[in-house]
Amino acid sequence: MHRFGLDAVWWLVSPGNPLKARGPAAMADRMAVARTVMQHPRVTVTDIEAKLGTRYTAETLAALKAVYPRTRFVWLMGADNLAQLHKWQDWRTIMEGVPVGVLARPGDRISARLSKAARVYRADKLPARASRLLAGAEAPTWCFVNLPMSTASSTAIRASGGWGAG
Template identity: 40%
Template sequence: MPHVEPGMVVGLFGGSFNPPHGGHRLVADIALRRLALDQLWWMVTPGNPLKSHRALAPLSERLALCEDFAEDPRIRVTAFERTLGSTYTAQVLAAIRARNPKVRFIWIMGADNLKNFHRWQNWEKIARTFPIAVVDRPGATLSFLSSKMARTFDYARIDEDDAPLLGHMAAPAWTFLHGPRSMLSSTVLRRQKGIIG
């Protein structure tokens, strides 16, 4: 895991990054700026239990691409999930918290993941343990109104103007961040290269 100091506010942005693209960088830029983060970890996953692994590039290749792509020095590209032996976000986040009890973490996700968040293992525990920032993505703006997560934790949503406070709030607490959106997606990029999946 990247080195952190007690009291830091660290964003956790997980995904397959298969491949990384401008949309990932845009989410990172928005999160760093709007959430007043000290660091943002790009957690490159070995695999996603909810997605096919057929078109998944080797982890080492995705890590190298992310390192080249992440320009801001506050971004730390990591694949420590591989050594934990789990691809389930809830288990990975529990390990992060256990090893860094005095760091303030925010789970960051694109709005396109919000609609299926309730399918993630222990999704309610994640929301009750970590503040969450949902960053707008094309075609997913209304997800924060209709998703099961948004309905379940409606009482815990804070206005995006208060987003810099999120890292200092106890969970459950979440916000939806509007901003510039990129139409790029890893799926589209793979299809353009003739890779199915």
């Protein structure tokens, strides 16, 4: 929140990733783990994607904007997702629809910075030193920031029931 100048964060627990062959664990279990892991007064863990019935991020963003027309949204993603964003359905709609904050992930910094999305939107990149301006920026602005990182994968976190996995 601080790095990107955000008032709040919604952690969207997705009903499923269309790019993954295996389906996720039960939604109730993933919501419980996410709520245990993230206990911050300005972070809301939500299953709104399941409630909206959206499958793809671009659809979710369109639905959120329709339901919350006065809210300025910023999409946050890990560098691993930026590295393969060009495989996502309507990925350009995402980049052109909301500012995007990219958080460094172990092993994905270089691939993210050299990704198709990073190359296509190179001129729209906000320098990390100006990351706090992202919340007020117009799309297709995006910003890549380095943060203290955990090597724990989401799979390991789910398996352990919390951040204790390494």
